[in-house]
Amino acid sequence: MKRLDCLKAIYPELEDCAVVTIMGAVAAELYSLGHRANFFYLEHAMGLASSIGLGIALSQPERKVVVIDGDGSVLMNLGGLTTLARSRPRNLVHVIFDNETLLSVGGGAPGGYKWFTTATSTGSDLAGIAKAAGYPRSQLVRELEDFEEAALDAINGDELSCIVAKVDAEMPKSFLMDVHMLENRFEFARALQRPPKDKREPRRPTRITKEQPTTIPALKSRED
Amino acid sequence: MKSVGVTLVSALPETWLVHLIRMADEDPQMTLVRLAKEEEGVGVSAGAHFAGVRSAMLLQNHGFLQAINGIVGVSLLYKIPLLMLITDRGSFGEKDPWQTEGGKHTRPVLDALHIAHEDLSRPDDVEPKMAQAMTLAQSSLSPVALLLQRDLMWEEPK
Numbered sequence: 132m133k134r135l136d137c138l139k140a141i142y143p144e145l146e147d148c149a150v151v152t153i154m155g156a157v158a159a160e161l162y163s164l165g166h167r168a169n170f171f172y173l174e175h176a177m178g179l180a181s182s183i184g185l186g187i188a189l190s191q192p193e194r195k196v197v198v199i200d201g202d203g204s205v206l207m208n209l210g211g212l213t214t215l216a217r218s219r220p221r222n223l224v225h226v227i228f229d230n231e232t233l234l235s236v237g238g239g240a241p242g243g244y245k246w247f248t249t250a251t252s253t254g255s256d257l258a259g260i261a262k263a264a265g266y267p268r269s270q271l272v273r274e275l276e277d278f279e280e281a282a283l284d285a286i287n288g289d290e291l292s293c294i295v296a297k298v299d300a301e302m303p304k305s306f307l308m309d310v311h312m313l314e315n316r317f318e319f320a321r322a323l324q325r326p327p328k329d330k331r332e333p334r335r336p337t338r339i340t341k342e343q344p345t346t347i348p349a350l351k352s353r354e355d
Numbered sequence: 356m357k358s359v360g361v362t363l364v365s366a367l368p369e370t371w372l373v374h375l376i377r378m379a380d381e382d383p384q385m386t387l388v389r390l391a392k393e394e395e396g397v398g399v400s401a402g403a404h405f406a407g408v409r410s411a412m413l414l415q416n417h418g419f420l421q422a423i424n425g426i427v428g429v430s431l432l433y434k435i436p437l438l439m440l441i442t443d444r445g446s447f448g449e450k451d452p453w454q455t456e457g458g459k460h461t462r463p464v465l466d467a468l469h470i471a472h473e474d475l476s477r478p479d480d481v482e483p484k485m486a487q488a489m490t491l492a493q494s495s496l497s498p499v500a501l502l503l504q505r506d507l508m509w510e511e512p513k
Contacts, residue, residue: 149406171405176428179398183429186402186410189363189386194406210391211398218388316433320405 132275134228134298135160138199140279141226144286145170145197147328149319151184152199153177155235157228159303161199166310168322174312177236178208181215181225187323188220194327195222195286202229202251203236209260215291216265224285225266225293227257230300239300261293269293356411358482359489361438362386363403365396366413371442371508376413393418397425401435409489411438416445416457419500420464426498431468436492436499443474443502448511465500472500476507 134157142164150170152158158172173180184198205212205227215225231245231252232238238247251257258271267290272278278296285292356364356379364379365388366372379385390396396412403410414422419441430437444451445458465472471491475484484501492499 151402173429175432176398176425179394179401179425179429182395182398183402183405185388185395186363186399186404186408187406188402189388189399190403190406190408208392208395211395214388214391214395312432313434316405316435320407323406 132273132278132296132298133301134230134296135163135303136275137226137228137278137282137296137298138164140275141197141282141286144283148195148197148286149184149187149191149323150197150199151180151187153180153201153204153235155201155306156301156303157199157201157235159306159308162308162310163303163305166308168318170315171319172308172310172312172315177204178206178211180204181208181211184223184225185211185215185218185220188223189218191323191327192220192222194323195224196220197224197226197286200225200227201235202227202231202249202257203233203238205257206249206251206255212261212264212266212293216261219265219267219291221289221291223291224282225261225291226282227261227293227295228298229257229295230298232300234300234302239302241302243300245300258293258295261295266293267291269295271295271297273297356440356485357382357384359438359485360409361411361489363388363399363408363410364413365390365399365410367393367396367415367418369415369418369442369444371444371503371505372413372415375440379413393422394425397422397429397437400437401429401433404435409438411440413440413442415442416454416461419461420457423464423468426468426470430498434496436496438489438492439498439500441500441502442508443504446505448505461502468498470498470500471495472502474502474504476504478507481507 188196262269400410444454
């Protein structure tokens with residue numbers, strides 16, 4: 132499963148959410164799908180994306196917050212999972228892309244080669260850890276259609292949820308992001324001043340067959 | 356804290372902070388986030404700031420030292436206001452040997468990071484200093500620290 136395909140699958144749902152991503156590959160890939168003012172890319176301080184998400188979720192309970200995290204970052208702040216679990220914001224979805232490596236800080240190489248793996252490569256189970264920390268919902272997914280279903284359920288749902296998605300340790304096509312960190316920080320805060328739109332009709336997962344795993348019909352026009 | 360608009364407090368307890376944290380916990384207008392480690396509080400405060408809510412962190416010298424990476428990588432790097440109320444252990448009168456080292460290094464580290472800080476020792480100073488600290492944090496988009504002193508926070512048990 133590719134991170135980029137997962138991001139494409141949930142991109143339409145992120146329109147009205149506060150989205151906080153970690154640094155590196157996932158930030159660059161979300162940016163490549165189309166930057167929005169409600170996306171904040173935490174380019175440093177690994178481990179704190181979920182803490183920032185918690186601060187937003189508690190401050191604006193009516194807005195959905197989606198944290199897009201990674202295995203390396205989460206492992207730097209495992210205690211934070213317990214803080215989220217006990218605070219239990221109903222409006223926070225914690226997506227963790229688990230590529231079993233510290234890819235974006237140099238632990239990976241082109242071609243999916245992993246030379247500095249994380250402990251998830253030797254069996255540490257982040258979905259299990261989140262569940263044991265007290266997340267009401269936590270799920271491990273390995274297939275794109277399962278990811279889409281779980282993520283849409285969580286985003287349209289009303290419960291603190293964690294989705295751990297096993298993904299390839301692949302570099303993004305480009306790390307280029309033409310938005311300065313400070314510009315991003317100020318526009319993000321401004322975007323959160325606008326009240327969230329009324330809840331729209333939840334979208335059901337687009338059924339994707341194995342034969343066409345990377346293209347989601349709803350996003351085709353965007354790609355063209 | 357309420358007089359400067361703080362409605363969200365993240366904290367880890369230590370003996371001097373017990374009353375303050377309990378007051379925050381019992382106040383229906385306050386949200387208390389019980390942290391596992393102080394660095395998380397920097398993230399929580401940043402998120403609150405993005406969402407338009409004023410917050411404060413209650414911590415101790417070693418909590419501050421623990422949170423340094425978050426302070427540098429979030430508050431300073433992204434220019435985010437952060438009000439830290441740090442109980443300043445390890446100064447004159449300290450009986451606990453284990454508090455004496457952290458106390459020594461708090462000010463030099465604050466200075467090294469160019470974080471504005473002032474001591475709070477007298478109850479009359481609390482409200483005006485808190486207001487000044489919050490004003491500076493908001494105008495400079497930076498962390499600021501109030502170092503809560505023994506005379507303000509602690510009475511030796513008789």
